Amino acid sequence: MTIPVPMQLLLRLALFLLFAATPVFAQVPGLTLDSGTEAEAAEPASGQAIDDLVRILQDDAARAALIERLQQAAPAEAAPEAPPDLSIARQLAEYTRSIAEGASSTAQALGGAIVNIRDAFSGTLNADYDILQSVLVGLAIVAVGLFGSFFILRLITIPLIARIESRLGGRSLVARFSGLCLAALVDAASVLVAWALGYVLALNTGTTAGGHMGINQSLLLNAFLVVEMTKLVFRVVLMPRFASLRLLPVTDENAAYWSFWAARIISLLGYTFMFVAPVLTSSVGRAAASAVQVLVMATAIIIGIIIVLQNRDDVRKWLTDLAGRRKFDGFGRVLVAIGQSWHILAIAYLLAILIAWFTNPNGALPFMLGATVQSVIAVVIGGLIVTFIGRFVSVGLRLPHDVKERLPLLETRLRAFVPRVMLIVRWIVIIGVVIAIGQAWRLFDFLGWIGSDEGLAAAGSVFSAALIVLGAIILHVVVASWVEYRLNTISGKVPTAREKTLLNLFKNAFTIALVVFGLMLALAQIGVNIAPLLAGAGVLGLAIGFGAQKLVQDIITGIFIQFENVMNEGDVVEAAGRSGVVEKLTIRSVTIRDLSGTVHLIPFSSVDQVSNMMRGFSFHVAEIGVAYDSDIEGVKQAMHDAFARLMETDHKSEILDDLDMQGVIAFEASSITVRARIKTLPGKHWAIGRKYNELLKVIFAERGIEIPFPHITYVQGGEARASGRVLHPDGDALPKPANAD
Template sequence: MRFLILLAAILLFAFSAHAQEPAAEPAPADELIRILEDDTARAELIERLRQASPGESAEEAAPAVPDLSIARQLAEYTRSVAEGASATVRSFGNALGNFQDLFAGGLNADAEVVRNLAINLGIVIVGLVSSFWLLRLLTGRINRRLARGGTERGMLRRLGGLITVALVDAAAIVAAWAFGYVLALNTGITPSGQMGINQSLLLNAFLVVEASKLLVRLVLVPQFGTLRLLPVTDENAAYWSFWAARLISLVGYTFMFVSPMLNSVVSRAAGGAAQVLVMATAITIAIIIVLQNKDDIRIWLANVSERRNNDGLGRLLAALGQHWHVLAIVYLLTLLVVWFANPETALPFMLGATAQSLIAIAIGSLIIGFIGRFVTAGLSLPDDVRQRLPLLEPRLRAFVPGVMTIVRWVVIVGILVAIGQAWGLFDFAGWVGSEEGLAVAGSVVSAALIVLVAIVLHVVVSSWVEYRLNAKVGRIPTAREKTLLNLFKNAFTVALAIFALMLALAQIGVNIAPLLAGAGVVGLAIGFGAQKLVQDIITGIFIQFENVMNEGDVVEVAGRSGTVEKLTIRSVTIRDMSGTIHLIPFSSVDQVSNMVRGFSFYVADVEVAYDSDIEVVKQAMRDAFDVVMQSEHSNVILDELDPPVLVAFTQTSMKLRARIKTLAGKQWGAGRLYSETVWRLFAERGIRKPTPQVSYVPGLPAPWTADEGGN
């Protein structure tokens, strides 16, 4: 693309430098303005109109109203197309005639003029070529030393080496150009201190052409791959550099030297014929280059599409790769036809639009490539930030690609707008500069900024809540803080989304007053139609105010016991001992039993047989508590064991009770160890468990039993 941009710039410079504007004939409107501004001419015109034929009607004397019908416009358009095609055909005929004039003019040229021109130009050409060749030999050695070890250098060092090579080559070009001017002024058959215009044309053409070729060499760097900044192979760099140099030399020397020289020495027809011949040759070479690289570019675009996982842009690039050569050839042929038809105006416009389009595509490609590399590389936060905010990096990795995709499509739209502006399809810059355009652009930018600020606020608040809930940093959050912070994050997210949406709609011109009124009506209807939902929310609000339960508490709610895993403004989620999740709306909650507030008691009820010694049983229970205090559960026990007491008699046993005071929610671990130790000590000390006993009492004979006599 850079090669095409460079070629277009050189052609545009050449055409604009040697274009000749035909003398414009005065338009009828200009003549009428001149008559109206002159008092005498205006009086004569009025007198002529008064002396018009009396039979002529006012409608016939009045100027005709232009016909703006579709049929008339279609006729005008087809006529302009036909005239353009006719001009193109005539230009081909004129070109063929110019070739004949070239040879005829060359034969009729003055022999003395030709001889003087050949001597003066020959001296300059020989001196210019030989001096430039010697300077290139010298600069080649210097550049090889500069390029040595380029692979081991960083990007800045390579860029510095490339700039140094460019300065050395530029010095060689300027030195050869200056030496040519010295030869032109002091040698030849012209008086000393004077030079011909053709020698100046040659030297200026040499400076422009070699400078353009130097720019191509700096981009591709075919000889010093260690200094090359672009990811191009040595083979491709040499190929494109070779053809770019040939095309620049062919077109540049023809339009800046050969054609102006033929115009002055032979004839303008000869100069025009040379331009036609070179343009046809350059277009033919360009078409050959396109056909040679048809498959390579198609494969490259297909690989780009695969790397993008065949997304929308990837499929577009793959489809473009199948037919890009056809579009390129059609463009080159159109360029040639336009140059034949109207080289003064149409060709400069087409070349300028092409150069602007290629520049827009190049800049857009760089931006899209940078965005793609940024998204692919991802985000990596510092270790301390990752430790404080462990969920921030995953959140950003999920958030950034979406934003970058939107930015990528905005860049693509900007490229299309720039191309349309360059080709005159629409005047986007003029529309943006108008009051309406400024208003629309300001509204869109304001809405985008509001959405962006809302997203940033969401990330900031979520990260702050995450930081406050992180037990590894700072103080450990309480259950109350966990509950309230999670509720705050959810409520803030919903409110922020609604607020940002309303503001964004207001910025783009949407009247949000009906939306607000409609939201109020809908909310009222929901309130009447969903009484259970309203009851859920109101009860949930009071539960949160009264701080009855928080996440992590062990509670009994609506007949379900378990650990609170999630608490919202409408419901509570409980996981029971079997691992089952229960979602309980607050409208069905009439009582909450929290088992982990402040402190807890483990109540140990022990039943023993009636023949057991009560004091021995109590001592075993106290000894079991001493065992628990020597275990890992001692740090959760807050007080001494409540003395064991006899609390009840049953039909088969005596019941004794003791309590262990622990931290809230920590009673079960210590209690299980205490119960296990109690029954182990009972077994060791011979304390029997209560067992049911059945006594047999012989009864009297049944009344129906027969006596010995059988009566």
């Protein structure tokens, strides 16, 4: 009988279901499957199975029985899942159940490990000792050659590293780093050469000679390479034998201590898990390998606990000293608290690693070790960055001498600005370390969140806002430095008083505008709607305008004063009854320092007039009083001669015109006043007037010209003259002379 192709496909599908549910077909009438022939019946291409299936399908009763059995064997329709119970009681029950299951798994793992140890030492494990003996012989040959050559190479490399230390050790940081790199290369070369010699020996000796090597020799060589390279890293970092090349601030005793224990633990774990356990698994059995792993892991944890207890007091003292350097601030108190109980946390962590390995060595232990390594790397990198920032801030920023001459205030500005930025960077680094640790221990999925649309949007907003703030700060420093450069007389052209005033006003106005717009743009970047802020600012400005009329008057008057250029910085003015030098001008007030050095802050609302004594030119007005019997022409000539001597001094360049002699201007009670004027540069008339008065006094004294001053004349009365008594200058009355009438 020929079966159509669709029917053949249907038969093949039914045949697959038939052998997937063999117990069902065993009870079908007319179909007998012997248990001894089940393996043969399991072949899809068996012709007998196809014939039996065809016979069942042709028989109505057998076909109906087969359909009924298949319906009974088919899984029932899944009932709709009930919504999850999110109550606190249900969540607590789930949590306690997971804890109980984990504890049970741990107990079972511990029990299995104990059984494996007992079987390994009681000899009940099945093992082919002939194979084990041959394996051990081949491994012994490779191990002797490998470790023997490495020992000899170490004897050669240690003197080489000592010579490197004698030449480069103890010098500058660059020289020490170069010597450290050379020492690391020499040490690594010894490891690689020994590893290569071991491979050559494994390929040409023992039962595997002739260019082929066993897997066990390869395991030993690879374990040697990984373990010794890891130990090399610790030797390079600590340098226990060569202190002059050591970069870390560690004592010789501590370097030797940590190098010793790190080498033992790395060798113990590395050779056990990478070499001994795989060899025992293939040669003796999984139970023996598990027993050895249990012993080694427990030994390593015990060694770790011993190391923690040995260093408990040293670490506590070190953390307390760090807190003392920080004067026991918030972070210092945290360090003290950690120092009191750090050993308990460390021991608990080591025991957790041991329990995790017993429970799930293929999953939990690699996760904890990987998370630990990532956390240590994050802490080390963050610590190095924070230390570098701290040293950079403590050393300070120093600019070149020529830059300091051109911009004398830039270094001070940067010293005030850079530490704040470095403090922000320090906190960003600390937050990054915390995020890295949380990501390593899967406390949260920061990378997954940052890769999502929401994370990218949030990170982009924060980054944009930070860039805006940083750009505003840099722009402020640039503009302030440019204004400082324009006002510096050393850099080039001497700025005028007007330039000083306008540049300082521009710097103040630019700073205020930059702060306002920078803050608004930064808030807009992080999602804050600044429209209500702008509207509120307008309403607030209107309220201030109505409530602070004096402030508005100050600003409006200041704007007009600046617009009309009435006064500038450095001018000598009189405003609101105060005279002095203008030291500072803002849009609201003027700061004046008077002759005695007193500083007066005068708001523009109290200024009704400004008298500027330094515009265009100045006059020294010399009003000289002489006696009535003086020769006026002689006085005028003396004043001209004094001016001629003045022109021979350094003040000649400050005098703009000849002496303006105006003559007699007043008759006083005891003197005649003669006036003359000297035209000078703005603000120079005070110094020129003082010098002119000195010269004029000298000439008057030379020529006998009297400058009147108050005199007191005593006139004796008639009775005193008649009695012959006259008043002595000392006040005593003297008798009249004998020859007096």
